[in-house]
Amino acid sequence: MKSMLIATTALFGSTLSAFAEGQLNLFNWGNYTSPELIEKFTEETGITVTITDYDSNTTALAKVEAGGSGFDLVVPSANYVPVFVGKGLLAELDHSRLSNIGNIAQEWVDVAWDPGRKFTIPWQWGTTGVAVNTSVYGGDVNTSDIFLDPPAELVGKVNVVPEMNDVMALAIFNAGGEACTEDLEVLKKVRDKLMAAKPSWIAMDYGTTDKLSSNDLVATVNWNGSTMRARLNNPDVVYGYPVEGYPLWMDSVGLLADAQNVDEAYKFLDFIMVPENAAMISSFARYANGIAGSEEFMPQEMKEAPEIVIPEEFVSAGKFLPTCPQSATELYTAIWTELVK
Amino acid sequence: MRGSVHRRSSGANGWLLSLPALLLLLVAASGPLVIVAIYSFLEPGDYSGVRWIFSGDAWFRILFERDIFDQTVSLADANLSIFWRSVKLSLATTLVTFALGLPTAWFIATRPARSRAIWLFLITIPFWTNLLIRTFAIMEVIRNQGLLNTALIKIGLITDPIQILYTDTAVLIGMAYVYLPLMVLPLFAAIDRFDFNLIEAGYDLYASRMQILRRVILPIIRPGIVAGCILVFVPSLGAYVTPRVLGGGKNMMIGNFIELQFGQGQNWPLGAALSMVLLIVVLGALLIYTRVASKEDPHG
Amino acid sequence: MGKNRAFDVTTLPGFTAIAILAFVLLYAPIVTLVVYSFNGGNSVNLWGGFSLKWYKIAWENEAVQGAAVRSLIIAVWASVIATSVATLAALGTTRRKRFRGQTFIYVMINQPLMVPEIVTAVALLIFFSSVKLATGYSGLGYLILAHSAFCVPFAYLPIRARLEGMDTSMEIAAADLYATPWQTFRHITLPLLMPGVLAGAMLAFVISLDDVIITEFVKSAGQDTLPTYMLGQLRRALTPEVNAISTALLVLTVLILTAFFIITKKRG
Known part of the structure; x- marks a missing residue:
């Protein structure tokens, strides 16, 4: 009333x-x-x-x-x-x-x-990393290859949250570049990597907490807090900190x-x-x-949650994303658009 | 002169009666679209909005794309394929809703007068929840661990869940569900005034049921079919929520692609130009359609 | 209209079966929606035992209740406004000699269907924001106006479909008996038109309830509707709270309608 x-x-x-x-x-x-x-x-x-x-x-x-x-x-x-x-x-x-x-x-x-x-x-x-269901894939999860070059068990099952800045940063770090890089050689590698990986993705969607919990998704690019919520429902879910670099x-x-x-x-x-x-x-x-x-x-x-308290060995791989200049953003947007359409 | 009630200076009356609707639309729909039309000729602003500098780049980029690595220009076939995908899915949606909607509307219209209203409400009650929650409810049914797959596994038809979620089929199911009342209600409005003696007359002349349907029923309820198809096809072309939630965002429809430009793509002029293209295409199709329809229309 | 005495001319093979299938399909997701509103777990798709906790949470959450009420208020206003202007426009553009500009009117009325919501949304954001700044008024009026506008074609098309081919002999007879145009409209045209108006109004109502994107861009502070409230949660996690509130709305709808039918039945 x-x-x-x-x-x-x-x-x-x-x-x-x-x-x-x-x-x-x-x-x-x-x-x-x-x-x-x-x-x-x-x-x-x-x-x-x-x-x-x-x-x-x-x-x-x-x-x-x-x-x-x-x-x-x-x-x-x-x-x-x-x-x-x-x-x-x-x-x-x-x-x-x-x-x-x-x-x-x-x-x-x-x-x-x-x-x-x-x-x-x-x-x-928080951090953006990967979440993997260990009952499906038991290998190393602390790598962005989980979604950029998925292991055989995860091919066709990986989800990627449609967040341009996070995903581009993970891919750039994976290709050995720096955040906001405008180095075309690095970016070309990034683009090719993403385009080659896309067919092994199942979706680019949000709502990962629920789907990880219910086993509708077994691997995804994800945020730490969301992964923790999923783990509380489904103990098989682990959070990986990509050693190549991951965004804070x-x-x-x-x-x-x-x-x-x-x-x-x-x-x-x-x-x-x-x-x-x-x-x-x-x-x-x-x-x-x-x-x-x-x-x-x-x-x-x-x-004591491993998703919230970053383990010592992975702290240095976490990098803050600066605001990129418009010229870099334009390049990223172009790659992103090509990727999602 | 007979019919003078309605025929007296028909044009002036027509305009007068339509005026409130036109004013409303001018203020809160079509008028502001002029802004979008103008934006399509400007440069994208920093991170959002536009810069007030004339540029034809947005329009150029609809048909051609410039590779960011070697600056070569090629035909933007990805844009075209998104467009084509949207048209295909929208057509399929229209067909499915029509196949389900015609019998449903017919069923409702042939109930006794009292219960007709109840049936009509039964059609709309699921839609008193909102689009998002309905779409999520559909996801509940079709996801791997959902109602449908669990049931199929239980009765032993399949052993592994079928992946429906995140496919075009999922988008089609979702859109057909969401747009079904848009087909049923106009069809009902048309069938409800149908004179069933005509069918009787048809049978008296030994027409088959198929012939009755094609020769008697469909032509008479045509206005309802037209209305229903427009109400389903056109909005599904620009659908956003259903493809995003059920399609998984990997393959876009035009609505999502336009949204991307206004959102993370940070290119409002391109989004504006894309919408103008969509507007022009739909407008053209609708005009051709009404032209053809009014030629066939004996009352025309 | 002679449909009551015909025993089988109204049935066509398979039609009833398909109609019943359609109803089943329509209600299957609604059933899951209702079931999950009683979920004891935290998720909209992971069953955690029977519980009423989400009803309690929704009951205590003024934000979600406010959003639901706001959605209804907007939908009522929008469907009334849209149906009224659409009825007039349908009367103005149907059953008369073609006149100059008729196609223009037709296109204008259907325009909201032709562009994706996000486009109208951005246009309205820019336009209404400047009006808000100029007038200082930032109430629900903008949302009602925007909703009314995009509901017009949804109300117009069913009404027009009804009107087309509805013959004019009754109205002419009334006019011959010296009924004023208003009397003719009130006692002849409108009752004949009613099924179309009802269909149009119902469509406008549900379309307004559904709207997300335009509302998201037009709303001012504190004007979340149920759909925008959910949209905000989409990126993170939805809770069965929205299932609970939707189920409550459904039950309310059914109760009101049942009461309505019982009352009118007694009177009739």
Whole structure:
């Protein structure tokens, strides 16, 4: 009934309700925001949070760039943060209003995409690797050859998530290149590798958690948190860290330049930097956050999960993806388009 | 003069009655498309949007592709094959929905007046859930560990699951499912006013059932068939959700390809130009079709 | 219309069997959908025992309820608006002498069918955003407007199919008896047209409920509908919560319709 009321007020008096005192509009990936976190925030501050979902960085960017939708906070991936900043869509943060800014773990402060955290606060970070069902393939899983040159058992069974940046990075690392390379020789190798591998893929699809759990997929390029969720359902699933190199990613919260509820937004940003609260974000979506001291508030199963805690020997293979120059992006898009069509 | 009610200055009345619909569409559908038309002649912007510099590149790239490695230009046969695939799948979808939809609509229209409405609602009730959840429900049925394969294995028809998910068959099943009411409802609207005495007359003249169907029924309910086929064929050409979820994204339909340009492809002008091509092709087909249809139409 | 007394002219060989097959096929996925709403596990395709937990979760989740209610509100408005303007347009473009611009009207009305949703979505994003910025209004009106527009052809075509070939003798008779055009429309044309209007309205309603992409691009803060709520989850993992809410909606629909039929039956 209450939601009916809310919807009706939204219909007739939305300008009033959307920008009223004590409101906050968070624009975030779907199924990514812990409901308990929001509940706690509302209890502590009296601010009502409205969450609106998006399903890709590009949609979020297009909508924010067009403007007028009334969002206050957005959660772009690392390589999109400079794009948002470059287009003037994010407001520079006033650190004096963020008493918990010191809680950001040291390694997440001077990040390439936002040096000194001038624009964004860490939300969650993770890795992109491969997930394999060991009952089907018992060999080495710590290689991107799982999808680029699949072993016989996996031919015709591999799924690849349709994320251009992640997949291109894995393939470039596999071919011995650097992230954002514009070296045509490397890229040609990348293209040929991908094109040769495509016939042994079964799909390029999301929804890997469920399908790994139910054995509908036995191998896929996947994110670590999703693989952990699948493993909890299906113990045969393991996560592989490709030794050739694999991408690290982080989604960070930024304050939009045209935000209406700036005070509330600052309160929220400060709130999520409290270790206990950051741990709530992580326990919900199963990815690590960037807040020092949050580990102790996390559930036991996450503290020792091999998907979340990167094993020592694979740490060095993880590389952050910088925002590539437009010229490199154009090359990658061309290869990607050729691949997916 | 007989029929003066409807015939008086038919053009002016026709425009007047259509005006609300036209205004609505102008504001919230066709009008804004002008933006897309303009975008197709611009340069792609950084990571999204457009740069306001004239360029014919998007249109060039529909037919030709430039190899990024040796800069050679060749015919973009991949674009054409995506287009052809979409047409094939949409035609197949139309045929399947028609084969299932005609008997269904006929069945509903021949029920007693009271229960007719119930049957009609029974057709639409599954569609009160939404497209995504229905598509996922279909995935439940056809996936390897799903209802269909489990049942077939249980009764011993097969030993290993058949891979249906992520194939063209899956896309076809999904689209036929999703678009079935779009075929049934217009057919029902046409059959419902059908004068069944005509069939009786046909039988009196010793016509066979096939002849009755072809010579009597189909011509009279033709407007319903036309409406149903347009409502199924045209939207399935641009379908996005079903091919993405059931087709597995490895082989695209034109809708997915256009979406790619506005999304990860970061080439809005190309997406805009591709949609313009689709619009022109469908428009052309529809115009030719109405031209031909109105020539045949005795009321025309 | 004489169909009641004919005993077998209305049946064609195999038609009933195919119709029943069609109904079975239509409901098979719905059955799985309902079954998985009672899943005790966390997944939409991995059975974890019977449980009502997702109903509880959906019941406590205001976001998903709000999205469901919002979907319905938009669909009701959109189908009413689309069916009204489509009925008028169908009356204006059928059963009269061909007039200048008739083809143009026909093409305009069917235009939303001709481009993939994403194209209209991008166009509307750009257009409506500038309107939002200029007026400061960012309510559900934009979504209702957009939905009404793309529902027009879905309402128009069945109505037109009904109208075409519906003969004019009754209306002419009414006019001869000095009925005003409005009386003629209200008491003659509209009742005859009703099955078409009903079919059109139902199509418009379900088409509006289905829409994902245009809604995703037009929505403002806090305006997720059930489909966009699900789209956001697509990349990560869907939970049976959406099954639960969809099942609840289905049950609600069936209850309302049953009540409706019982009431009208008593009256009749």
